[in-house]
Amino acid sequence: MTLAIIIPTLRAEQDLQRTLPCISKVVDVALIWTVDSSSEDGTLSICKSYGVNTYVIKRADFNHGGTRNLARSLVQADILVYMTQDAVPASEDFIEKLLIPFQDPQVAIVYGRQLPHPGAGPLEAFPRLFNYPDHSFVKSKADLPRLGIKTFFCSDSFCAYRATAWDAVGGFPEHTLTWEDQHIAARLIAKGYKIAYAADAQVYHSHSYTLKQEFQRYFDTGAFLNGERWMQELAGGAEGEGLRFLKAQIKYLQNTGKTSLIPYALLATAVKYAGYRVGQLEPYLPRSWKRRLSQQSYFW
Incomplete structure (x- = not known):
């Protein structure tokens, strides 16, 4: 399977200094695409130094769904791996582990485990422990009575999509406030596809909110x-x-x-x-x- 890694960026200079070295160790930089919202810091310079593909948009044109759709239009790949700029790989096999569930042709989405950053406090760490357990599983339409809206849960901070399934439902909503990842997941579940959680594919990604x-x-x-x-x-x-x-x-x-x-x-x-x-x-x-x-x- 061919793949592309897509990372929307904005003022990502510090984040990319941590993430790009990790990603470029295991993936050809020609497969990495950033869509940047006209950052005024060193984001573009870092992307250029690593040789990744970079597409710049006006900041006012950014949308969680539409910008990711734009990125998909730029690439040709069987698997679309979406990440956020601050998701730091926890091991060198993070992509390899993420792809394994696609051996099931009905799996349309695989999302990986997000670990709290080292040193994260309990209130920052717990949401990651709650939403991203240490065991893998697969969700389908049959799980709706048991899981409810949690059936759709996934996160494109570290998530892979089968391109044919992604195209079959038209990708992300073009203009959306939030939850673009769970919106497409719901449509795929409704069509009979499955969503897999790969606990062995791990990145560090957590936030402390006021x-x-x-x-x-x-x-x-x-x-x-x-x-x-x-x-x-x-x-x-x-x-x-x-x-x-x-x-x-x-x-x-x-x-x-x-x-x-x-x-x-x-x-x-x-x-x-x-x-x-x-x-x-x-x-x-x-x-x-x-x-x-x-x-x-x-x-x-």
Whole structure:
């Protein structure tokens, strides 16, 4: 199988200094493509020094779905590996392990394991441990009654797509606020394809968010799902997943002796829920409010 690695970039100078050396060790640089949103730092210089393919767009033209679609139009490959600029490979076989599940012709998406960065605090580490367990599995339409909307979960921070399946559903949504990866996953599941999780394919990728950022992220999620009700009709609502996360997080903090962080975890959950619910009111909010409430202010 031929492959292409696609990385959208913006002010990625520091990130690429960590990621490109790792990727270029195991993949021919001719297979690496960056789509840059007119970075003003040294991003383009670093890409040039490594010899990777670089396509520059205006910053105002960036969209999570449309920009990734543009990148797909530039490449010819059987497998499209999408990464974010700050996803750092954890081993040299990270691509090799990611490709193994494609031996099943019904597998359309394979996403890898995202590990918390070394030194990450418990509140930063736990979401990665919750969403990316240490065992591999495959999800299909048959799992919808059991997993609900979690059936669609995957992340194009480190994710591979079978090009024929990607093309069959028209790729990512062209203009989307967030969740472009789960949007295409839902459409592929609905068509009978499978999604595989490869726990042995690993990158370091985690974030520590402020309460404001958490509100904004979940505002975007609520606004997105409100406009894509078919996903919830297909799989059920998303609010039950948040409660499951909170229960698991409290147990994790208790087991690791970090009970002092439980009040903050409860506060963060309330902030997330508030953001989600306000996001569902998006059609009724003035544009100026949306720009302040969203993490993607340029979208509005």
